[in-house]
Amino acid sequence: MLDIKFIRENADLVKKSIKGRGLKLDLDTLIKLDDSRRKALSELEDLRAQKNKANDEIAALLKKKLDVKPKIASMKKTADRIDRLEDELKKIDAELDKSLLAIPNIPHSSVPVGDASCKKTVRSWGELPKFDFKPVTHIELSRHLDIIDFGRAVKITGSNFVLYKGWGAKLERALINFMLDLHTKKHGYTEVFPPFLVNRVSMTGTGQLPKLEEDMYRLKDDDLFLIPTAEVPVTNIFRDEILNEDDLPIYYTAYTACFRREAGSYGKDTKGLIRVHQFDKVEMVKFVKPENSYDELEKLVRDAEDVLQLLGLPYRVAILPTGDLSFAASICFDLEAYAAGTDQWLEVSSCSNFESFQARRANIKFRRKDTKKLDFVHTLNGSGVALARTVVAILENYQQKGGSVVIPEALRPYLGGQEVIK
RNA sequence: GGAGGAGUGGCUGAGUGGUUGAAAGCGACCGCCUUGAAAGCGGUUAGGUGCUGGAAGGUGCCUCAGGGGUUCGAAUCCUCUCUCCUCCGCCA
Numbered sequence A: 001m002l003d004i005k006f007i008r009e010n011a012d013l014v015k016k017s018i019k020g021r022g023l024k025l026d027l028d029t030l031i032k033l034d035d036s037r038r039k040a041l042s043e044l045e046d047l048r049a050q051k052n053k054a055n056d057e058i059a060a061l062l063k064k065k066l067d068v069k070p071k072i073a074s075m076k077k078t079a080d081r082i083d084r085l086e087d088e089l090k091k092i093d094a095e096l097d098k099s100l101l102a103i104p105n106i107p108h109s110s111v112p113v114g115d116a117s118c119k120k121t122v123r124s125w126g127e128l129p130k131f132d133f134k135p136v137t138h139i140e141l142s143r144h145l146d147i148i149d150f151g152r153a154v155k156i157t158g159s160n161f162v163l164y165k166g167w168g169a170k171l172e173r174a175l176i177n178f179m180l181d182l183h184t185k186k187h188g189y190t191e192v193f194p195p196f197l198v199n200r201v202s203m204t205g206t207g208q209l210p211k212l213e214e215d216m217y218r219l220k221d222d223d224l225f226l227i228p229t230a231e232v233p234v235t236n237i238f239r240d241e242i243l244n245e246d247d248l249p250i251y252y253t254a255y256t257a258c259f260r261r262e263a264g265s266y267g268k269d270t271k272g273l274i275r276v277h278q279f280d281k282v283e284m285v286k287f288v289k290p291e292n293s294y295d296e297l298e299k300l301v302r303d304a305e306d307v308l309q310l311l312g313l314p315y316r317v318a319i320l321p322t323g324d325l326s327f328a329a330s331i332c333f334d335l336e337a338y339a340a341g342t343d344q345w346l347e348v349s350s351c352s353n354f355e356s357f358q359a360r361r362a363n364i365k366f367r368r369k370d371t372k373k374l375d376f377v378h379t380l381n382g383s384g385v386a387l388a389r390t391v392v393a394i395l396e397n398y399q400q401k402g403g404s405v406v407i408p409e410a411l412r413p414y415l416g417g418q419e420v421i422k
Numbered sequence B: 001g002g003a004g005g006a007g008u009g010g011c012u013g014a015g016u017g018g019u020u021g022a023a024a025g026c027g028a029c030c031g032c033c034u035u036g037a038a039a040g041c042g043g044u045u046a047g048g049u050g051c052u053g054g055a056a057g058g059u060g061c062c063u064c065a066g067g068g069g070u071u072c073g074a075a076u077c078c079u080c081u082c083u084c085c086u087c088c089g090c091c092a
Helices: A004-009 A011-020 A027-063 A069-101 A138-145 A150-156 A167-186 A200-206 A231-238 A290-310 A357-362 A387-397 A409-415
Strands: A120-125 A190-192 A197-199 A224-226 A241-244 A250-259 A278-288 A315-319 A331-339 A344-353 A364-367 A374-376 A378-386
Touching: A004 A011, A004 A027, A004 A069, A011 A027, A027 A069, A120 A290, A138 A167, A138 A387, A167 A190, A167 A250, A167 A278, A167 A290, A167 A378, A167 A387, A167 A409, A197 A200, A197 A231, A200 A231, A200 A357, A231 A250, A231 A278, A231 A357, A231 A378, A278 A290, A278 A387, A290 A315, A290 A331, A290 A344, A290 A378, A315 A344, A331 A378, A331 A387, A344 A387, A357 A364, A357 A378, A378 A387
Parallel strands: A190 A250, A241 A364
Antiparallel strands: A120 A315, A197 A224, A250 A278, A278 A378, A315 A331, A331 A344, A344 A378, A364 A374
């Protein structure tokens, strides 16, 4: 969330940001609401100061065993006024909170302004695979190799769920282990394994709520949500905490399953592994000092790229335009891996800097060593990487004539040295 | 799921209606002492937010798990929620 003071002092910038994201929000009403809040609050504080003073006086009179009745009678009136004002303020606060939680983060100045068509590729890596036959899709390959059973997953759960089998299941597990090992051993992350269910406060802390409730799986009886990404539980590890400057930066990596209802996306990419309701992902999350967050973002993107390079998957890195940026992000780089069978660039990672937006919502601070002052941390996260689509790219790019698939070298130690799935 | 107990500052822990935003101890930090350190001695040591100040600071309000209530006045009384502990039940 944005600082109300910042909004007040930079109303034009915030309006521009909302417009750039293609949203419509009434900022003027919010600012007026804030004005009336501050007015009511200062009046209330004056009254409370009166009350506190009178209470001390009553206590002093009692000590001297003097009559306190007149004092109490006059205090009752003040107390009534305080009650009324408190009720009023409570209503204003609730409304203001609601409005504030609906305001998205302000895009970084380097983010291109525009809708999805303004996405810009900033660099690319690797050669597109060449075939002396017509490459097929991962759907055909997995059917042929009997490594993914789409049909039975529908029976067990419903459409767009997946049942991995045999080498498919092993490949999934190998990828998870490979990525976790890479990030912990080479990139300096600490592995965590968080809950897959989180409460409403956590969901609000990272910015999924209140806006995206319909995209989440929710357990009604407990008001818990299945996580759409490890970002939610991992970022909330430090909710309502004050970290030491020396503790920063903190790098966490986590494997979790991710659950997304994908409401409203029916008809889009609904075949195969590209858009599913449950997928595995290894996530990287950073808590850093504000002055370092853009360097840290650069490193985070490189850490994600390292995964794709070691897997030998050609990819490109794109910067998302304002209209495509997620609610809480200041800036976001997508990694898109090429998949030969479907001839598509698949988004396998989003690396974002949220600056202090999530830290403010989730109340994550740190104390500076020199000034002893508190400051919000900056939070960042990126997929490192999302599995289902990476499996698509591996199967389709490493396929051979006849439908066998070569296993990328980096994964072979995790698959007992196996070289080919056939 | 049932029964009981408990939630106070970085930690331990006092506090059952009126200078208690909170004793005491520990820890941490600063200073004195010391060649250096320890010990000893002295001091500082929650967060939020408003006003004021260049800053240091000063000052108002709020916060003793969270919400609601009683009262002129609540850490203290009532109530709901949450969390933790103990015992029982169920269970991977």
